[in-house]
Structures are given as C-alpha cells and as structure tokens.
Amino acid sequence: MAEPLLSVENVSRRFGGLLAVNGASLSAPAARITALIGPNGAGKTTLFAVISGFLKPSAGRVRYGGEDVTGERPHRLARRGIARTFQIVQPFAGLSVRDNILVGAHLRHPARAVAVTVAEEVGREVGLGDMLDRPAHTLTVAGRKRLELARALATEPKLLLLDEVLAGLNPSEIRDIVPVIRALSTRGIAVVMIEHVMQAVMSLAEHVFVLAEGRIIASGTPAHVTADPAVVEAYLGRGAAAKVGTAHVH
Amino acid sequence: MSIEPLLDVRALCAGYGDADILRGIDLKVEAGEIVAVLGSNGVGKSTLNRAISGIVRARAGTIRFDGAAIEHDKPAAIVRRGLIHVPEGRRIFPNLSVRDNLDLGGYRRAAERRATNRERVFAIFPRLYERRAQSAGTLSGGEQQMLAIGRGLMAEPRLLILDEPSLGLSPLLVEELFALIARIHADGVAVLLVEQNVVQSLEIAGRAYILADGQCVMSGRSPDIAADPQLKRAYLGL
Numbered sequence: 001m002a003e004p005l006l007s008v009e010n011v012s013r014r015f016g017g018l019l020a021v022n023g024a025s026l027s028a029p030a031a032r033i034t035a036l037i038g039p040n041g042a043g044k045t046t047l048f049a050v051i052s053g054f055l056k057p058s059a060g061r062v063r064y065g066g067e068d069v070t071g072e073r074p075h076r077l078a079r080r081g082i083a084r085t086f087q088i089v090q091p092f093a094g095l096s097v098r099d100n101i102l103v104g105a106h107l108r109h110p111a112r113a114v115a116v117t118v119a120e121e122v123g124r125e126v127g128l129g130d131m132l133d134r135p136a137h138t139l140t141v142a143g144r145k146r147l148e149l150a151r152a153l154a155t156e157p158k159l160l161l162l163d164e165v166l167a168g169l170n171p172s173e174i175r176d177i178v179p180v181i182r183a184l185s186t187r188g189i190a191v192v193m194i195e196h197v198m199q200a201v202m203s204l205a206e207h208v209f210v211l212a213e214g215r216i217i218a219s220g221t222p223a224h225v226t227a228d229p230a231v232v233e234a235y236l237g238r239g240a241a242a243k244v245g246t247a248h249v250h
Numbered sequence: 251m252s253i254e255p256l257l258d259v260r261a262l263c264a265g266y267g268d269a270d271i272l273r274g275i276d277l278k279v280e281a282g283e284i285v286a287v288l289g290s291n292g293v294g295k296s297t298l299n300r301a302i303s304g305i306v307r308a309r310a311g312t313i314r315f316d317g318a319a320i321e322h323d324k325p326a327a328i329v330r331r332g333l334i335h336v337p338e339g340r341r342i343f344p345n346l347s348v349r350d351n352l353d354l355g356g357y358r359r360a361a362e363r364r365a366t367n368r369e370r371v372f373a374i375f376p377r378l379y380e381r382r383a384q385s386a387g388t389l390s391g392g393e394q395q396m397l398a399i400g401r402g403l404m405a406e407p408r409l410l411i412l413d414e415p416s417l418g419l420s421p422l423l424v425e426e427l428f429a430l431i432a433r434i435h436a437d438g439v440a441v442l443l444v445e446q447n448v449v450q451s452l453e454i455a456g457r458a459y460i461l462a463d464g465q466c467v468m469s470g471r472s473p474d475i476a477a478d479p480q481l482k483r484a485y486l487g488l
Binding site: 015018037038039040041042043044045087088140141142164167168169170171172173196198234235236237239240 | 290291292338339340377384388389390391392393395414417418419420421422423424425426446448486
C-alpha cells in the first residue's frame with residue numbers, strides 16, 4: 001500500500017511542565033477525510049500546530065509526501081501544500097471577501113489577475129460567490145467559517161487541516177457545508193479535521209483518531225471508535241454516545 | 251406593588267451604521283429563571299446581548315434591569331448592577347494567568363469577596379484550578395470557554411448572559427456545561443442563554459424566545475417549543 005501523505009510518528013510536545021502531546025502517531029491518506037476528536041485540552045490543536053510548523057515537536061517526527069518535514073517553518077510547509085484553518089477565525093475585517101481569499105491565492109500566483117481568478121473560483125467553491133465584494137466583517141458566523149476555509153484552500157493545499165470549522169453553526173448550516181468538505185477530498189485533498197460535531201464526523205470521516213491527555217487512545221472507523229467504552233468515557237458522554245449510536249443505525 | 255421582572259426589554263432596536271439589526275424586541279427574564287434565546291446565525295442574537303449589556307447603544311426602546319432603566323448606562327455601570335455578559339468567542343486575556351483573568355472578572359463588583367468567589371469558580375471548573383498559574387493563551391479552546399464563564403461568575407452576577415457557551419466544547423463537556431449552568435442557576439442566578447445547541451438549551455431553560463430577522467417570532471415554554479417540529483424546521487435549522 002502507498003505511503004500516506006501525512007504520517008505523524010510518536011510526536012510529543014512539552015510546554016514547561018505540561019506534556020500537551022505525548023507520543024501521538026497518526027496518518028492521513030490523500031483523497032480521504034480523517035478526523036481527530038478528543039476532549040477539550042487533549043492536545044488536538046497543539047498537534048495541528050506541530051504538523052503545520054507553528055510549533056516544533058519536543059520529540060517525534062512529521063513525514064509528509066515521503067519526506068521528513070519535522071520542524072519546518074509554516075510558510076515552507078504552506079509551499080509544500082499544507083494549509084490549516086483556525087478555531088477563532090480572524091479575517092482581515094475591513095477587506096472584502098475576495099481580497100481576504102486573495103491573500104492565500106498569492107502564495108502560488110504572484111500575478112494579481114491570475115490570483116483574483118483563483119480567489120473567485122475558491123470563493124464560489126465554498127459558497128461565497130455572491131459575497132465576494134462584501135467586507136469580511138459583515139459576514140455571519142457561517143460566512144466567516146466559509147471564508148476561513150477559502151483562505152486556506154486558496155493556497156492550493158494537498159493536505160488541509162480543519163480546526164473546528166463547524167463550531168458555532170446550526171444544524172442546517174452544517175448540512176450546507178458538509179458537501180463542500182466532502183468535495184475537497186473527492187478532488188484529492190487529504191483532509192484532517194478536528195471536530196466536535198459528531199454527526200458530521202460520522203458522515204464525513206473514514207478514519208477517526210481519538211486523542212485524550214496527549215495520547216491516541218483509539219483509532220478506527222467512526223462506528224468503531226464511538227462504540228469504544230474508553231472514548232465514551234473520555235469524550236462522548238453517554239447521552240451523545242446514545243445519539244450517535246442511533247444516528248448510525250439509520 | 252407589582253413585582254417587576256429582573257430584566258425587561260421592550261421594543262428594543264439596535265444596529266451598526268446603516269444596518270438595523272434588532273427591529274423591536276420584547277423580552278423578559280424573571281429572577282431565578284433560565285431563558286433561552288434561539289435562532290439562526292445572523293438574526294441578531296449577539297447584537298441583543300450587546301445592547302442589553304450596553305456595548306451597543308439602543309436606538310429605540312427601553313431596557314430595565316432590577317427596576318432601573320439601563321439603556322443609557324455604560325457597560326461598566328451595568329456590570330456594577332450585576333448584569334454580566336460572557337461574550338461569544340471567549341475574549342480572555344491570553345498573556346495573563348488564569349488566576350489574573352478570573353480576578354479581573356471581580357474587579358468592579360464583589361472585589362472584597364474575590365478569594366471566596368475564586369474558590370467557588372475553581373470548585374465548578376477544577377481544570378482551571380490545575381492551570382491557575384498558566385497563561386490563559388496556552389489553554390485549550392474548551393478551557394478558555396470555562397475561563398470566560400468563570401470570569402463572569404467572579405462578578406457575582408444576578409443575571410448572567412451566556413453567548414454560545416457550548417461553542418467548541420466536546421460532547422461530554424457540553425453535557426457537563428449544561429449541568430453546570432443548571433447548578434449556577436440553582437444558586438439563584440438568572441441566566442439568559444444564547445445558543446445554537448437548541449435541544450440541550452430547551453432542556454434546561456424554562457422559557458425560550460426565537461428570533462428571526464431582528465424580531466421575536468415566537469416565545470413560550472420550552473416544552474411547547476421543543477414539541478413543535480414545524481417551528482424547529484422553520485427557525486432553528488433542525
């Protein structure tokens with residue numbers, strides 16, 4: 001079998017006395033959606049920051065496209081094709097939606113005209129086609145989440161790390177954005193998503209890794225991990241486990 | 251003498267620049283109630299919170315809290331009255347320690363009982379106690395949410411406005427958070443709960459208002475709203 005696009009091997013990251021990530025390993029293949037779930041404070045975002053070069057790991061390696069990229073700076077990794085989104089979205093509030101996306105597009109397209117075309121395409125892809133001229137601060141939460149996705153996509157990533165892009169959206173907004181994410185993997189992007197919205201994880205992800213207290217405590221198909229007593233205990237709680245279980249039967 | 255509601259909002263209009271966001275909202279919270287405000291993104295829920303807590307000026311209408319008109323008060327004066335707003339998106343001070351963030355919550359109100367209140371917050375959120383000396387910016391997203399709520403509790407609220415407190419929390423922690431809100435409420439604090447998490451909000455709130463396009467389209471007892479599938483489909487995206 002081909003090597004996965006991303007493999008994280010025994011990565012640890014320490015902050016002073018706190019071991020935020022403790023020997024975590026995971027992998028993500030191209031054209032698939034992989035989910036990373038786990039309790040708040042488990043180290044999920046820290047692991048993303050290590051993969052995307054915002055933090056150097058205290059130990060372990062990150063391999064991407066067959067190369068060791070451990071500790072490379074974020075802008076170099078972006079050029080290699082790794083993009084991430086942030087939980088707290090911070091668009092350039094006074095700039096238009098188009099110009100916000102353009103910032104990402106300029107990574108690969110120095111010529112403005114080309115970059116604008118790319119930015120507009122990406123804007124349409126995420127469903128912001130009608131809002132390209134609007135200042136970013138006028139978008140609703142759902143619109144800002146789409147913009148965050150667009151800014152990352154405009155860098156034309158091969159690996160896209162999504163940090164809670166569904167948080168704050170209502171069920172119908174989630175239903176609207178799920179196909180957008182699915183389409184990204186269909187066209188070859190390896191998507192790794194941190195997500196608490198379990199219905200979306202169940203419907204999107206092929207493989208799920210569960211991080212708790214810095215360690216991977218379970219991995220497998222969504223149905224497999226949500227049935228794991230350790231995952232129910234540490235993450236889901238009985239109420240949500242029951243709901244997810246029901247959702248899966250239908 | 252009739253007893254006034256703790257919070258009484260009438261015909262409230264508010265907005266930004268040319269945009270009128272709230273177009274005549276009526277809303278009441280009685281002392282000791284949990285009231286949910288529900289509705290899709292962009293209907294004005296956060297603007298309502300900001301107007302009540304004085305961050306955005308009311309353009310028309312009245313806001314009374316604890317028997318006094320507050321629609322012309324500054325946010326700090328409203329805080330001193332015991333109306334505390336925990337904003338969406340946490341807004342903690344990343345470079346200050348967890349403990350200092352909490353202490354700032356009790357700066358204007360209840361300063362003399364700061365230590366006691368801090369103990370109480372730590373009892374509710376043991377994770378914050380473990381991390382009390384850490385910079386708040388190093389907390390995980392969910393821990394920052396706990397800190398924001400804890401900071402609000404430091405001011406001994408009579409009414410606590412929570413703007414999407416479950417945002418970014420794991421399913422288990424959402425269950426725990428809603429149980430904690432019920433506990434905070436059991437201590438006598440009224441709660442105005444603004445949430446996307448409709449199902450769980452209706453479980454703990456006695457009443458709910460549903461906003462659409464800057465107006466209140468429906469209000470009622472939570473069980474009645476929970477039992478109305480058409481309403482949930484039309485306004486709540488369920």
